[in-house]
Amino acid sequence: MSTTHDAAPHESAPSPTIQPADGKLGILIPGMGAVTTTFIAGVEAIRRGMAQPIGSVTQLSTIRLGKRTDNNTPKIKDFVPLAKLEDLVFGGWDIYEANCYESALNAGVLEKTLLDSIKDPLSAIKPMPAVFDKNYVKRIDGPNQKPKGSKMDHAEMLLDDIRNFKERTGASRLAMIWCGSTEVFHRPAACHQTLDAFEEGLRKSDPEISPSQIYAYAALKSGIPYANGAPHLTVDAPALMDMARDRNICIAGKDFKTGQTLMKTLVAPGLKSRMLGVSGWFSTNILGNRDGEVLDDPGSFKSKEESKLSALEMILQPDMYPELYEHIFHKVRIEYYPPRGDAKEGWDNIDIFGWLGYPMQIKINFLCRDSILAAPLVLDIMLFMDLAQRSGMRGVQEWLSFFFKAPMTAPGLYPEHDLFIQLMKLKNTLRWMKGEQLITHLGREYYD
Numbered sequence: 001m002s003t004t005h006d007a008a009p010h011e012s013a014p015s016p017t018i019q020p021a022d023g024k025l026g027i028l029i030p031g032m033g034a035v036t037t038t039f040i041a042g043v044e045a046i047r048r049g050m051a052q053p054i055g056s057v058t059q060l061s062t063i064r065l066g067k068r069t070d071n072n073t074p075k076i077k078d079f080v081p082l083a084k085l086e087d088l089v090f091g092g093w094d095i096y097e098a099n100c101y102e103s104a105l106n107a108g109v110l111e112k113t114l115l116d117s118i119k120d121p122l123s124a125i126k127p128m129p130a131v132f133d134k135n136y137v138k139r140i141d142g143p144n145q146k147p148k149g150s151k152m153d154h155a156e157m158l159l160d161d162i163r164n165f166k167e168r169t170g171a172s173r174l175a176m177i178w179c180g181s182t183e184v185f186h187r188p189a190a191c192h193q194t195l196d197a198f199e200e201g202l203r204k205s206d207p208e209i210s211p212s213q214i215y216a217y218a219a220l221k222s223g224i225p226y227a228n229g230a231p232h233l234t235v236d237a238p239a240l241m242d243m244a245r246d247r248n249i250c251i252a253g254k255d256f257k258t259g260q261t262l263m264k265t266l267v268a269p270g271l272k273s274r275m276l277g278v279s280g281w282f283s284t285n286i287l288g289n290r291d292g293e294v295l296d297d298p299g300s301f302k303s304k305e306e307s308k309l310s311a312l313e314m315i316l317q318p319d320m321y322p323e324l325y326e327h328i329f330h331k332v333r334i335e336y337y338p339p340r341g342d343a344k345e346g347w348d349n350i351d352i353f354g355w356l357g358y359p360m361q362i363k364i365n366f367l368c369r370d371s372i373l374a375a376p377l378v379l380d381i382m383l384f385m386d387l388a389q390r391s392g393m394r395g396v397q398e399w400l401s402f403f404f405k406a407p408m409t410a411p412g413l414y415p416e417h418d419l420f421i422q423l424m425k426l427k428n429t430l431r432w433m434k435g436e437q438l439i440t441h442l443g444r445e446y447y448d
């Protein structure tokens, strides 16, 4: 087969058989705060025709098939069989008792008039009692928690919750995504090395096992794909990664790529592609929502900082381009500032240098809305995870790196942070799933 087409030969691995998206898809969410309620309220509004799914790749993006001259560019949702918005049902857990309507009002992201018009479906979503440990999220506490017991007891209670939710809603498939608070930074310990050690740790209530890992374990044990919207460890450890692979379940993470890091992964690849140097990048932002309050704790901030710092380093590759990036000074700050609520403001000062080393500066002032940026990601990640699961894929879904600040990869592989490479990978994965030609953008045939 010729390799001069910009539509390249088919990938050698055979395309999977994709099971149809019949029936309801239940989306289970630990943490029903700003992001979750903005996501659920948004889906409710969109399926009533009250708003457009702006920011959602699954709902709006197109995908080119074949050669540019073929003029064949369907929407992604018409190309691969995704669950429909009408078929989504929602459930979740939180340490606060507020239902989804009340919690959305507290979050202050969406207008009350909009929330009032969908009050009934939102009020019907009441958080199940949470598995919570104050050692992992220090700044908050709430009454809606599971009764005392070992960590294994809590995992079993979550298994019951999942079973009951499925029966109650009649969902044919489920998927879980963590939208709870960011837990404190921790590294994989002995109990995270094998599934046996992890289960022993659950029975002994090993302090190294965090609540998010108990949810993830319950999801994997129930055969449900699990994605992590926060930067903490959860499934990024051998025991749970192996469990996902061995049981043919999809996992993905970590940390939604929104706000300042989204900007970073837009700008940094551009500077690098033109071989412009960077000597410093200072990022700071203020936010006043509950997420900001939790991140005010040094342990939770450390999880976030690691995730934010890694993106730039991985994109710029200072080892490969020492003359451009060897001495870069990169600093990230987050300041909790209650008056701003969810309307975050971020400032970036980027010191760059060009031809002969002459210095220049770029300033970015992004007045963003955190949950407005994150909500469509929750939808896209869940729909794609469900698609991957129905396609027989398993383990880390690196093709979903596009959505994450600190993408999970196979052990030993460095993550790809460049948004545009990530998008190409995502679309080529969809083409591969459907047995279409991959697209290389070579395009020599147009000039022959």
Ligand SMILES: NC(=O)c1ccc[n+]([C@@H]2O[C@H](COP(=O)([O-])OP(=O)(O)OC[C@H]3O[C@@H](n4cnc5c(N)ncnc54)[C@H](O)[C@@H]3O)[C@@H](O)[C@H]2O)c1
Pocket (backbone or CB within 6 Å): 030, 031, 032, 033, 034, 035, 036, 093, 094, 095, 096, 107, 130, 131, 132, 133, 137, 140, 142, 178, 179, 180, 181, 182, 183, 211, 212, 229, 230, 231, 255, 256, 257, 258, 259, 289, 290, 291, 294, 370, 371, 373, 374
């Ligand atoms: N909004 C964004 O742009 C963005 C980007 C990247 C990552 N994130 C992450 O997404 C997560 C959610 O953000 P948010 O703005 O909705 O925060 P939020 O504080 O509004 O909501 C988090 C909710 O999780 C609950 N919670 C904490 N621990 C829990 C547990 N063990 N079980 C069940 N519930 C628990 C809290 O009570 C809270 O209601 C955070 O970890 C945040 O860092 C958000």
